[in-house]
Structures are given as C-alpha cells and as structure tokens.
Amino acid sequence: MIDAARLKESWNAVAQHGDQVPLHFYATLFLMYPETRQLFPVSLAAQRDRLVGALGQIVSDVDNLDALVPFLQHLGRDHRKFQVVTDHYPAVGAALLATLAHFLGPRWTDELARSWAEAYDVIASVMTGAAEDASRTEPPWWDAEVVSRELRTFDVAVLTIRPSHHYPYRPGQSVAVETPVRPRLWRYYSPANSPRVDNTLELHVRQVPGGLVSSALVQLVQVGDVLRLGAPVGARLTLDASQGRDLLLIAGGTGLAPLRALIEQVAAEGGRRRAVLVLGARTARELYDMRAVLELRDRLPWLTVLPVLSDDPLRGGPQAIAVDAARRFEPWHEYEVYACGSAEMVHGTVKSVVDAGVAPDRIHYEEFQSHQYPPAVIGAANVREHA
Amino acid sequence: MTPQSSASSGELAQPGRRLSPLSPDQIRNVNLPRTTLGRRGYSEPEVDLLLRRLATEVEGWIAENTGLRVENERLKTAWRDWHRRNQPDGGQLEPLPAQRQPNPDAVLLMSRAQQEADSLVAQAQDYARRVTEHARSQYEDVLRSAQHQAREEAESAVRDYRARAGTAYTAEIEELERRLAWARTFLGAIQGVEVQLKAAREALTLEVEKLGITALDSSRR
Numbered sequence: 001m002i003d004a005a006r007l008k009e010s011w012n013a014v015a016q017h018g019d020q021v022p023l024h025f026y027a028t029l030f031l032m033y034p035e036t037r038q039l040f041p042v043s044l045a046a047q048r049d050r051l052v053g054a055l056g057q058i059v060s061d062v063d064n065l066d067a068l069v070p071f072l073q074h075l076g077r078d079h080r081k082f083q084v085v086t087d088h089y090p091a092v093g094a095a096l097l098a099t100l101a102h103f104l105g106p107r108w109t110d111e112l113a114r115s116w117a118e119a120y121d122v123i124a125s126v127m128t129g130a131a132e133d134a135s136r137t138e139p140p141w142w143d144a145e146v147v148s149r150e151l152r153t154f155d156v157a158v159l160t161i162r163p164s165h166h167y168p169y170r171p172g173q174s175v176a177v178e179t180p181v182r183p184r185l186w187r188y189y190s191p192a193n194s195p196r197v198d199n200t201l202e203l204h205v206r207q208v209p210g211g212l213v214s215s216a217l218v219q220l221v222q223v224g225d226v227l228r229l230g231a232p233v234g235a236r237l238t239l240d241a242s243q244g245r246d247l248l249l250i251a252g253g254t255g256l257a258p259l260r261a262l263i264e265q266v267a268a269e270g271g272r273r274r275a276v277l278v279l280g281a282r283t284a285r286e287l288y289d290m291r292a293v294l295e296l297r298d299r300l301p302w303l304t305v306l307p308v309l310s311d312d313p314l315r316g317g318p319q320a321i322a323v324d325a326a327r328r329f330e331p332w333h334e335y336e337v338y339a340c341g342s343a344e345m346v347h348g349t350v351k352s353v354v355d356a357g358v359a360p361d362r363i364h365y366e367e368f369q370s371h372q373y374p375p376a377v378i379g380a381a382n383v384r385e386h387a
Numbered sequence: 388m389t390p391q392s393s394a395s396s397g398e399l400a401q402p403g404r405r406l407s408p409l410s411p412d413q414i415r416n417v418n419l420p421r422t423t424l425g426r427r428g429y430s431e432p433e434v435d436l437l438l439r440r441l442a443t444e445v446e447g448w449i450a451e452n453t454g455l456r457v458e459n460e461r462l463k464t465a466w467r468d469w470h471r472r473n474q475p476d477g478g479q480l481e482p483l484p485a486q487r488q489p490n491p492d493a494v495l496l497m498s499r500a501q502q503e504a505d506s507l508v509a510q511a512q513d514y515a516r517r518v519t520e521h522a523r524s525q526y527e528d529v530l531r532s533a534q535h536q537a538r539e540e541a542e543s544a545v546r547d548y549r550a551r552a553g554t555a556y557t558a559e560i561e562e563l564e565r566r567l568a569w570a571r572t573f574l575g576a577i578q579g580v581e582v583q584l585k586a587a588r589e590a591l592t593l594e595v596e597k598l599g600i601t602a603l604d605s606s607r608r
Contacts, residue, residue, distance in 0.1 A: 018408030019449050020456075027497035031489040043508035044501055045412035052410075098488050154526060155519075209523075210516025343418060 003115050004063035010112060011059040014103045015052065022048035024102060029095035036091055039082055041184040058123060069126060076127030080140035081176065081186070081230040086131075089124040096120060134231075141178075142167050142229040146221055147200065152288035155207040156254060157218040158192075161227055162200045169195065171261035172237035172338075176230030177203070181216040186230065190237070190258035190340075192289070194265045204254040204289065236366045237338060239265055245336045245362075246274040250322050250349050252341020253281065256289055259340055260296070267300055276304045276335075280322025280345065283312040323349040327356055339365045411449070414442040415509060439513065443506070450502055457495045518590065533576030537569045544568030 014021055026044055030037045040047060054075065061068040097116055101108040144161040151157050169175065174188040191201040207218040221227070237258045239247075247266070249259040256279060263275055281287050287307055297305045308325040322345075326332070337358055339349040346365050353363055417438060422428035548564045549556065 015407060019410040019412075019445075020453055023449065023453065023498045023501065024494060026501065027494045028489055031493050031497055043505045045410070045415075045505040045509060049410050049412055102488065154523060207519070209519035210512040210514075212512065215515070344420060347420065 006112060006115055007062055007119055008059055010100065010104060010107070010116075011055070013107070014100055015056065017103055019048060021099060021103060022051045025051065025095055025099040028098050028102075029091065032095060032098075033088075033091040036088060039084065039088070039184070041182075062119065072123060072126040073130035076130035077134040078230065078233075079127070080131050080134065081178075081228070082184070083140070084131075086128050089128060093117070093120045093124060138168075138231060139165065144201070144227045144229050146223050146225045146227065149221060149223060151218070153285055155218060156286075156288045157205050157207075158289070159203045159205060159217060159221070160200050161203065161229075162198070163229060166199060167195075167201065167229065167232070169232035170238045171195075171265040172234070172239060172258045173232040174234045174258075175201070175203075175232055177213070177217070178228040178230075179213060179216045179221055180225055180227070181220050182212050185213050187211075187213040188233070190234075190261065192257035192260045192292075194261050194268055202257075204257040206254045234366065237262070237340060237364055239336075239338075241265075241269050243336075244273050245334060247276070248326060248332050248335040248337045249275060249277045250326060250337065250339045250341075250353075251277065251279050252322060252345035252349075253286065254288075255339075255341030255345070256293070257340075259338055260289070260293065262338065263296055263300070263303060266302075267296075271300060271302050274302045274304070275300075276306065276326070276329075278322045278326045279305065279307045280310065280325075280341065281307070282310050284309060321345075321348070323352045327352065332356065332358055335362070337363045339363070409445070411442040411446045411505075411509075414438055414445060442509075446502060446506060450499060453495060453498050457491045460491050529576065529579065533573050536576055537573035540572040541565045541569040 022044075026040075026048070057071065058068065061071065097113065097120070100116060101113070104112070142163040142165060144163040144167075146159055147162050148160040149157055150159075167175075169191065171194045172190065174190045176186040176188055178184070178186050189203045189205060192204050193200075193202045203217070205214055205217045208214045239262050247262070249262065251259045259277065263277065266273060266275055277293070279287065279293065284307075290307070293305055297303050306325060308322045309319050310321045311319060323339075332353070335358070337353050339346050339353070341349070350363055350365055354360060415438060419434065421431075542565075544564045544567070545561055548561055552560070
C-alpha cells in the first residue's frame with residue numbers, strides 16, 4: 001500500500017524549492033523525451049504553476065481516494081485534448097522521479113523511490129483508464145469552424161462557431177478553446193446560447209489587454225478558421241430544470257454569455273419561472289449584445305431586463321453598479337442568484353447579495369483561480385484570461 | 388475585502404510554517420482588489436511596476452539558484468571521484484544511481500533557455516497590455532471631449548438661432564438647430580478617433596502577431 005505520510009513529507013520538502021522544481025522537471029522531461037516538447041506552448045510560466053498545483057492536490061489527497069479518483073479521472077479525460085497519449089505517461093513518471101531524486105539528494109532512498117514509483121503507477125493508470133473510457137463516447141476535441149465574427153465594441157467580438165460533430169453541453173458550462181493562431185494555448189468561454197438545432201455556438205470574447213488567446217479571437221481569427229474545443233466543463237452556473245425558483249441574473253461585460261444561455265434554457269423548458277437580468281456596464285457603448293437581449297425580452301413575457309450603467313459621461317441620470325441597482329428592487333430571498341463577469345465584479349456582487357440576506361447556497365458563480373488546473377474542479381468562468 | 392488572487396495575504400503569512408515560494412508568474416498575475424471608493428491606497432501603476440520588477444528579480448534568483456545547485460552537484464561528484472581515485476584499492480566504480488538523470492549542464496541550459504523564452508513572452512505581453520490600455524483610455528478621452536465640444540457647439544447654435552430668428556422663432560426649429568450642431572460636431576470629432584483607433588489597433592495587432600511564435604508549430608496545421 002502507498003505510504004501517504006512519506007509521500008506528503010517528501011513532496012513538501014521538494015515544493016519548498018518553488019518554481020525551480022517544475023523548471024527542472026520540464027527540462028528533464030524534454031531532454032529525456034524530446035518528442036514531448038511539442039505538446040506545450042512556448043512559454044511555460046503558467047504551465048509550471050499548474051503542474052505544481054495539480055501535483056500538490058494529488059499528494060495532499062493521496063489518502064483520500066474519494067476525492068482523488070474523480071480528480072484524476074477528470075485530469076485524464078481532459079488531457080486528451082492536449083494530445084497526450086498513454087505512451088507519454090511513463091515519460092512523465094521518469095522525469096518526475098528524476099526531479100524528486102534531484103531535489104531530495106541523500107533523502108531519496110530506494111524505499112522512497114519505490115513508494116513514489118508505485119504511487120505514480122496508480123495515478124497514471126487511473127488517468128489513462130478514464131481517458132480510454134472517455135474515448136469510447138466522445139472525441140478528444142471537437143473541430144469547430146468560425147462561421148461569423150462581429151466586432152461589437154472597441155474590444156468585444158461575438159463569434160459564431162459550428163462544431164463538426166454534435167457538441168453536448170449545458171447552458172452555463174464552459175468550453176476550452178484553442179485557436180490555430182495560438183496553438184496549445186487553451187482558454188475557457190461560455191456559449192451564449194442554449195443548444196441549437198444547427199449545432200452552432202455563440203462565443204462572446206472580450207480582448208484582455210495582453211491576452212494571447214482573446215486578442216487572437218477578437219483580432220486575428222477569420223471566418224472559415226477552425227478552432228478546437230475541449231469537452232464542456234463546469235457545473236457552477238448550470239440550472240436544474242426540476243427546481244423552479246425565479247432567477248436573478250447579474251451580468252458584467254461578457255459575463256452576459258452564460259446567463260443569456262440560461263434564459264434560453266428556461267424558454268426552451270416552457271418559461272415556467274420569472275427571470276430578471278441585470279446587465280451591468282460602464283457605458284452604454286459597452287452593452288454589446290442589446291439586440292439579442294431586447295429580442296428575448298420582447299418574446300418572453302416572464303423576462304425583465306435592467307441595463308445599469310456605472311460611469312457613462314454621455315448619459316445623465318443616476319448611475320450605479322449592477323448589484324446595487326438590483327438591490328433597490330426586491331429582497332430576492334426567494335430567488336436563485338447567478339453572477340458572472342470580471343473577478344472584481346463577481347466578488348463584489350456575491351458579497352453584496354449575501355449582505356442582502358440571500359442564502360449562500362442560492363448564489364451561483366465561478367471561482368477565479370486561473371493558475372489552478374483543471375478548472376472543472378474549481379470552476380471556470382467566461383472572462384478569465386490573464387494579461 | 389479579501390484578495391481574490393493566487394497570492395492572497397493568507398498564503399503570504401502563515402505563522403510557524405515555511406512559505407511556499409511564489410513563482411514569477413504568480414507575482415506577475417497577482418490580482419489585488421481595488422480599495423473601495425474614498426479609501427486611500429497605493430497608486431496602481433506604481434504597484435504594477437513593482438510587481439513586474441519583483442517577478443523579474445525572482446526569475447533572476449531562481450536562475451542563479453539553479454546554477455549554484457548544478458555547480459554544487461558538479462563539485463560533489465568531482466570530490467567523490469577524487470576521493471575514490473585516492474583510495475588504497477585503486478577506486479572501484481560506485482554502482483550507478485537508480486534514477487536515470489540527464490546531464491546536469493544540459494538541464495541547466497534547458498532551464499535557462501526556457502526562462503529566457505518565458506521572460507520574453509511576458510515582456511511582449513506586458514507591452515501589448517500597456518498599448519491596449521493606453522489606446523482604450525485615449526479613445527475614451529477623445530469621446531468625452533467630443534461630447535463636451537458638441538454640447539458647447541449646440542448651445543452656441545441655439546444662441547445664434549435666437550438672435551437671428553426674431554418673431555419667426557419656434558421651439559421646434561431651435562431643437563433642430565441644437566441637434567444638428569451637436570451631431571455635426573460630435574461626428575467630426577469621432578472621425579478623428581476612428582483614424583487614431585485604427586492606427587492603434589494596427590500597431591497592436593502587429594505586436595500581438597510577433598507573439599505568435601510559430602517556430603515550434605511546424606508539426607501542426
């Protein structure tokens with residue numbers, strides 16, 4: 001049996017060396033198995049933190065299989081989109097053991113080496129097993145052609161893409177997207193529509209200053225380009241059809257996307273609950289999707305739309321941030337609250353709604369931990385590319 | 388307020404425990420919440436500058452540390468070899484270490500090259516970020532001043548109309564004059580922005596393109 005205490009202790013000792021550990025790991029991996037280099041992007045700065053984060057998580061749960069196994073299974077399934085195959089696992093294992101040996105020096109005994117080798121075998125077999133299971137039901141990634149790209153504001157584009165095969169997702173989930181312009185860099189976006197008959201998805205992309213993928217999607221991607229999509233992830237912003245409470249949806253910027261998809265879902269389910277969409281933006285120009293939103297409002301009698309501007313010099317009248325405007329209307333105690341937008345906006349919104357007395361388990365939002373991996377376990381959001 | 392970042396204050400100060408070191412990437416992307424309106428805080432550009440500086444310094448320390456570690460290994464090995472050669476039995480070879488390890492100098496070289504690449508990408512991204520932010524704030528400044536200018540022109544058009552209309556004055560025509568002057572001035576000012584914006588966007592796209600490092604991409608697409 002795996003000696004959990006010994007693994008944890010040795011990992012903690014190694015982790016004290018910080019960024020040097022993954023740096024050594026990747027250098028070792030690429031020298032021993034040069035063919036693995038092409039699986040990674042040029043810059044590995046973020047990748048190193050994700051590796052250490054995932055390893056730390058695995059080691060800390062090594063004696064808690066109920067948590068560890070689902071984590072590893074997700075990791076294994078998710079790695080298929082990176083074109084990781086079974087053959088890569090022994091390579092990573094060898095580089096990992098070499099790295100541990102390097103940092104532990106004389107403390108790396110034969111016995112400890114055996115414990116780590118056994119633990120790694122278990123980890124690899126759970127991951128590859130899950131990957132194999134998944135490959136029976138879904139492809140490692142979906143190709144999706146860009147059918148339209150509309151620049152709606154200075155820095156927001158709306159892309160319509162058509163996956164080559166049926167793409168099974170639920171409104172509120174996120175999709176990892178890779179562009180041909182920036183291979184091997186994946187970022188998460190939430191479709192702004194519920195599943196359609198023609199299989200198309202609408203992505204709302206704000207160009208994050210300095211963001212590699214978002215700037216490619218907003219500025220460089222052309223109609224006809226083929227993106228890759230990973231399997232849909234996330235359950236923080238999805239909506240349970242069986243539970244029929246009314247909805248308060250608070251959106252900031254492109255955080256509108258998953259919330260619009262939820263409105264479409266309620267419509268598809270027969271519109272049996274009320275929904276109030278509070279749409280926050282700094283200026284009126286930033287309300288980039290009003291045509292679609294107003295079209296929904298006109299069609300759906302149970303939907304109320306409240307655009308809120310926080311700082312528009314062209315408009316007179318009262319200005320506020322979305323959640324403050326929402327709080328002026330109802331107590332919202334009986335509502336399910338969904339919030340999506342920038343980290344700052346979501347953070348402030350959640351705090352304010354909790355202060356207003358809404359039970360925390362009725363507030364739905366995603367955590368922002370972009371250096372963590374994989375996002376499905378800790379949540380993924382629509383606007384989350386780092387500069 | 389609690390920080391929402393990778394490097395929260397909680398992580399930074401845990402008494403009685405050795406700190407898990409922050410990586411340069413975590414420092415670069417630390418997401419500090421803004422203070423609420425009216426509360427004093429450090430100037431944002433200064434903080435950003437300091438963070439970038441710190442990330443670069445940490446990168447340097449890591450590179451130096453890695454070099455020292457390799458040097459240390461080399462000295463230990465050399466010492467062991469020397470020791471062995473000077474043994475009375477003529478120095479039998481030690482058994483090979485259980486783990487296959489690539490050459491430490493190669494690992495060092497590889498790590499340095501990777502850090503260099505990471506740092507260049509980070510610099511380029513940072514530059515692109517500043518260009519975009521600058522373009523955005525300029526865009527908003529120009530819009531704001533266009534609005535202001537348009538309002539003034541509209542008021543002066545109304546004054547002119549009142550002065551020359553005499554008894555023919557009607558409120559409808561006054562409103563028409565106001566709107567016409569407003570729209571004409573505003574559109575004129577905006578055209579200037581469009582040109583600026585286009586130039587900024589083109590410069591930015593070019594910068595972003597430079598980031599599309601495709602040397603390793605020949606295997607795909």
